[in-house]
Amino acid sequence: MQTKVGALKPRLSLSDPRVRGWVFQIVTVVLVVWLGGYLFDNTQTNLQHRGITSGFDFLERSAGFGIAQHLIDYTESDSYARVFVIGLLNTLLVSAIGVVLATILGFIIGIARLSPNWMINKLATVYVEVFRNIPPLLQILFWYFAVFLTMPLPRNSHTIADTFYMSSRGLNMPAAIGTEAFWPFVISVVLAIAAVVLMVRWANKRFEDTGVPFHKFWAAMALLVVIPGICVWLTGSPVHWEMPQLKGFNFVGGWVLIPELLALTLALTVYTAAFIAEIVRSGIQSVSHGQTEAAHSLGLKSGPTLRKVIIPQALRVIIPPLTSQYLNLVKNSSLAAGIGYPEMVSLFAGTVLNQTGQAIEVIAITMSVYLAISLSISLLMNLYNTRIALIER
Structure with missing residues (x-):
């Protein structure tokens, strides 16, 4: 009888952790779907009451405004879709340059933080403590207003080997x-x-x-x-x-790096390099000192030991947090709106949104682009991290 009574007990019970887990997950999914449907219906209703049409047809309309920097051909009669491409290319440009320069500078400063030379060590420490504790927007504004806009006019520009000309209009080069x-x-x-x-x-x-x-x-x-x-x-x-040539009040011909691009790139490089330096320092210190002693016992000097023994092992510790800094640099590029650099946020989510009023579509596109860029960087860095990871046997 006891066996029969036990067999009649219900098998599904909230006291069972697995059942409770499934119930909570199902309830959560239902709530999220309901909330999403409610927000979608509420948004559609408000758009209809205000007479705002939704959709992406606005991308085919003419923009009607100029852009200070564009890596592809552009005229004011071009479409908003082309404006989007220009903003994307400008974002990718400053992000790519910033990642490369910040990595190089960060590795140099990080190694300098471990230098036995007192002066080099303290200078690197001062650099890290100063630049990583100042907000990036303030650094961007400093480089733009206090440095590049105070440069002389093109007629009195600073000249380097009669080839490069630095003025308040930017850096002109062949x-x-x-x-x-x-x-x-x-x-x-x-x-x-x-x-x-x-x-x-x-x-x-x-x-x-x-x-x-x-x-x-x-x-x-x-x-x-x-x-x-x-x-x-x-x-x-x-x-x-x-070659750039001075004609009238400005230079004609050659390439020009506008002050907004220079200030943004320099500020993001200096700011991110301070964090990368600490990541590099901690990564190097994570390698056992016995590795250095073993390398020296084989006759390797300090330079080859650092390049061939220490850094390859430290990369396994460096890569994960380094990925986060790359993602931060890309997202911090949106601060360019503060100085008017025509990147994705200031150009597309700013000017285009104000002209078209298509807030939902514009913001959705901008968010999707940043998400895609961030996921791509994470994928590449994770693949590299997997490649250099230790394989246990």
């Missing part, structure tokens, strides 16, 4: 204009890079088999110089240089 030999030169560079990769693989295999080292660096430099050099000798120069 522009490389492609010739008929440009694409053959690009192909030769690709072939040179492929030859370097094959050479490095061969040299590594040779070292594993025989223990005889090979001068990979100098061989790679030779390949990168000789193969494109032969192409230039056969086909001619791949580019010709257009």
Whole structure:
């Protein structure tokens, strides 16, 4: 009888953690779906009452305003869709330059923080403590208003080797204009890079088999110089240089880096490099000091020990937080709205939104773009982190 009574007990009970977990998950999903449906219906109702049409047809309309910097051809009669592409390219430009420069500067400062030289160590410490504790927007405003806008006018610009001209209008420099030999030169560079990769693989295999080292660096430099050099000798120069010339009150020709781009790039680089420096310092310190002693016992000096022993191991600690700093730099580029640099937020979520009134569509597009960029960076960094991770046996 006891067995029968026990068999009649219900199997589903909230006292069961698994059942309770499923119930909570189902209730949560139902609430989220209901809330999403309510917000969607409420938004549609308000848009209809105010006579605001929804949709993405506005992207085909003419923009009707100028843009200070555009990496592709643009006129005021172009569509809002082209404005979106220009804002995206400008965001990617400042993000890519900032990531590269911040990484280089951050690694230098981070290594300097561990220098036995008292002066270098303290200067690096002062750099980190100063720039990482000042909000990035204030740094952007400082570089823009206190540095670049105080530069002289183009007629009295600072000149470097009669080639580069720095003024309140920006940095004017020679522009490389492609010739008929440009694409053959690009192909030769690709072939040179492929030859370097094959050479490095061969040299590594040779070292594993025989223990005889090979001068990979100098061989790679030779390949990168000789193969494109032969192409230039056969086909001619791949580019010709257009020099900036002062005409009237401004320079004509060449390339110009506007003050907004310079201030934004410099501020984001300096700010992010301070955090990267601390990440690099902690990553290096995470490697056991026995590794350094073992390298020195094999005859390696401090420089090769740092490059070939310490940093490769420290990267496993450095990469995850470094990814976060790359994401922060990309998102901080939206602060460019404070100085009028035409990136995604100030150009598309600012000017275009005010002109069209399509707030939901514009904000949704902008958020989706930043989400896609961030996820792409995370994916690439995670793939690299997986590649260099230790494989347990």
